[in-house]
Amino acid sequence: MxxxxxxxxxxxxxxxxxxxxxxxxxxxxxxxxxxxxxxxxxxxxxxxxxxxxxxxxxxxxxxxxxxxxxxxxxxxxxxxxxxxxxxxxxxxxxxxxxxxxxxxxxxxxxxxxxxxxxxxxxxxxxxxxxxxxxxxxxxxxxxxxxxxxxxIGVLPVYRVSAAREAGFDSFPTDSDGFLRLCAGLKRIGKPAGFAFGRAPSDGNSFCHWLLWSQGGRLVDENNAVALNSPETLRAVEYARELASHFIPGTIAWNDASNNSAFLAGQVSLTNNAVSIYGKARADGMAMADDIAYANWPVGPVGVPTELxxxxxxxxxxxxxxxxxxxxxxxxxxxxxxxxxxxxxxxxxxxxxxxxxxxxxxxxxxxxxxVFRDVAARGRPLSYAGALGTQAATAFSEGIVADMFAEAIGGQVSPREAVARAERRALRIYRS
CATH class of the missing domain: 3.40.190.10 (Periplasmic binding protein-like II)
Known part of the structure; x- marks a missing residue:
C-alpha cells in the first residue's frame, strides 16, 4: 500500500x-x-x-x-x-x-x-x-x-575541531599559515593528507595550487616553457616541507583515497568537492557538523591561484x-x-x-x-599561456603533478625534479 x-x-x-x-x-x-x-x-x-x-x-x-x-x-x-x-x-x-x-x-x-x-x-x-x-x-x-x-570546485576541507585543537580558530588565508596548520595537525595526531600523484581532480588541483601560489608556472604569456625558475624551486621545497607533516602514502592516492581517509578519520584536512560533506550528511555521520571548506590560501604572489x-x-x-x-x-x-x-x-x-x-x-x-566563488577565483590549466593541444597534453601527462611526486618521494632532488619536468614540457611545447 x-x-x-x-x-x-x-x-x-x-x-x-x-x-x-x-x-x-x-x-x-x-x-x-x-x-x-x-x-x-x-x-x-x-x-x-x-x-x-x-x-x-x-x-x-x-x-x-x-x-x-x-x-x-x-x-x-x-x-x-x-x-x-x-x-x-x-x-x-x-x-x-x-x-x-x-x-x-x-x-x-x-x-x-x-x-x-x-x-x-x-x-x-x-x-x-x-x-x-x-x-x-x-x-x-x-x-x-x-x-x-x-x-566543480575543489577546495580544502577540514575538521573544525581538529583545527582548533591545533591552535587555529579559523582556516589560514596564507600559505605560511597553511604550513603551520599542517604541522599542528600532525603534532596532535590528526594529520593532513593531499594527493601528490596523478589523481586527476584532487591531485592536480593541489599540485597546481602549490606551483602557482609560490609564483611558478609551466609556461609564460608567450607559451614559452618557464618552469625552471626560483619560484618553481621554492614551490617544490615548500611542498616537501608540507609533506613531512602528511599521513604517509599520499603519493599513491587516487581521487577516492582522500575521501576514504577523511571519512574514516585518518586525516582531518584534505581537498575535495562538496562530496565529502555530502556523503557524511547523507550517511548521518556525527562528523558532518564538524566539517568545513575554505578557499585555498594565498601564497607570496598575493592573489588566488586555484584550479x-x-x-x-x-x-x-x-x-x-x-x-x-x-x-x-x-x-x-x-x-x-x-x-x-x-x-x-x-x-x-x-x-x-x-x-x-x-x-x-x-x-x-x-x-x-564558499563554493559560490570558485569560478571567480579559478585559473585555466594553461596558465600563464594559451589553451590548446600543448596545454592539454602537458596536463594529461601529469607533468606538474609528477614533478612534485618525484621530489616528495625522494627519487630525485628538488632541482632535478624541476629539470626533469622542464625537459618533458619542452618536448611538448617545441613539437
Whole structure:
C-alpha cells in the first residue's frame, strides 16, 4: 500500500514535470534557434557524478524533446572515455552533435566545432555575463568554441575541531599559515593528507595550487616553457616541507583515497568537492557538523591561484542540425533549467554566469557557501599561456603533478625534479 508521503511526492513530481513541459513549449515558440525540420540529436556526456544533476539534466532534455519534437539520444560514458570518442568523431566527421567535455577539449578540435558565439552572447547578455574563467576556456581567436555551464570546485576541507585543537580558530588565508596548520595537525595526531600523484581532480588541483601560489608556472604569456625558475624551486621545497607533516602514502592516492581517509578519520584536512560533506550528511555521520571548506590560501604572489574543474559543451560542424544543436544547448542554459541543476546539486556544481551569484542554493547551507566563488577565483590549466593541444597534453601527462611526486618521494632532488619536468614540457611545447 502506498503511503501518503509517497503519493504526495509522486503528485509533486508530476506537477513539476507538467510545469516544465508547459514552460518548455512556451520557450520553444520564442527562442532564437529554431530546429531544422526532422532534426534528431545525439548528446554525449560524461557519466554522472551526482544523481541529482543527472536526473535534472535528463528531465530537462526530455522536456525539450517533447516540446520541440526533436528526439535526443543521450550517450553517457566514463569521463576518461569522452576525449577518445570525440577524437574519433572529429576525425571521421560523424558522431554526437553536442558533447559535454572537460577543461580544454574544445581547443583540441577548434577547426571542427560549431561557432557558438551567438549562443554565448544570447545567454550571457540575458544572465549577467560570463565569468572570465569561462571565457578563457570557451574562446579561441575571438569566437566561442565551447561553453561551460558549470564549474566543480575543489577546495580544502577540514575538521573544525581538529583545527582548533591545533591552535587555529579559523582556516589560514596564507600559505605560511597553511604550513603551520599542517604541522599542528600532525603534532596532535590528526594529520593532513593531499594527493601528490596523478589523481586527476584532487591531485592536480593541489599540485597546481602549490606551483602557482609560490609564483611558478609551466609556461609564460608567450607559451614559452618557464618552469625552471626560483619560484618553481621554492614551490617544490615548500611542498616537501608540507609533506613531512602528511599521513604517509599520499603519493599513491587516487581521487577516492582522500575521501576514504577523511571519512574514516585518518586525516582531518584534505581537498575535495562538496562530496565529502555530502556523503557524511547523507550517511548521518556525527562528523558532518564538524566539517568545513575554505578557499585555498594565498601564497607570496598575493592573489588566488586555484584550479577547479570546468566542463564545456561543444557542437560539431559536421552536424546536419546545427540549429537544433544550438537550441538544445540554449535551453539547458536558460534560467529555469540552469537553476534547477544548480539547486539540485547542492553546491557540487557552481555557476558560470553572474546572474546566479545570489542563487538560493548558496544560502541553503553555510557549509557550501564558499563554493559560490570558485569560478571567480579559478585559473585555466594553461596558465600563464594559451589553451590548446600543448596545454592539454602537458596536463594529461601529469607533468606538474609528477614533478612534485618525484621530489616528495625522494627519487630525485628538488632541482632535478624541476629539470626533469622542464625537459618533458619542452618536448611538448617545441613539437
Amino acid at each position: 502506498l503511503g501518503r508521503r509517497h503519493l504526495l511526492g509522486t503528485t509533486a513530481g508530476a506537477i513539476a514535470t507538467t510545469s516544465l513541459l508547459d514552460r518548455t513549449r512556451a520557450w520553444a515558440q520564442q527562442q532564437p534557434f529554431q530546429p531544422e525540420p526532422g532534426a534528431t540529436l545525439r548528446f554525449l556526456r560524461w557519466s554522472r557524478f551526482l544523481e541529482a544533476e543527472d536526473r535534472a539534466t535528463t528531465e530537462n532534455i526530455r522536456a525539450f524533446s517533447e516540446a520541440t519534437g526533436v528526439p535526443v539520444r543521450i550517450d553517457s560514458v566514463w569521463q576518461d572515455d569522452v576525449l577518445p570518442q570525440l577524437s574519433v568523431a572529429a576525425g571521421i566527421g560523424n558522431g554526437p552533435d553536442l558533447a559535454w567535455t572537460l577543461h580544454s577539449t574544445p581547443h583540441l578540435f577548434a577547426d571542427k566545432v560549431l561557432d557558438l558565439t551567438d549562443v554565448a552572447d544570447y545567454i550571457g547578455g540575458k544572465y549577467g555575463g560570463w565569468y572570465p574563467l569561462i571565457e578563457q576556456y570557451g574562446k579561441r581567436d575571438g569566437r566561442w568554441i565551447g561553453i561551460s555551464n558549470l564549474v 577547479h574543474l570546468v566542463y564545456p559543451f561543444i557542437g560539431f560542424r559536421y552536424s546536419r542540425y546545427p540549429n537544433a544543436t544550438k537550441a538544445l544547448l540554449t535551453f539547458m542554459l536558460e534560467g529555469p533549467q540552469y537553476e534547477r541543476v544548480l539547486q539540485s546539486s547542492a553546491g557540487y556544481v557552481s555557476q558560470a554566469l553572474h546572474a546566479y551569484d545570489d542563487s538560493p542554493v548558496w544560502r541553503s547551507d553555510p557549509h557550501i557557501t
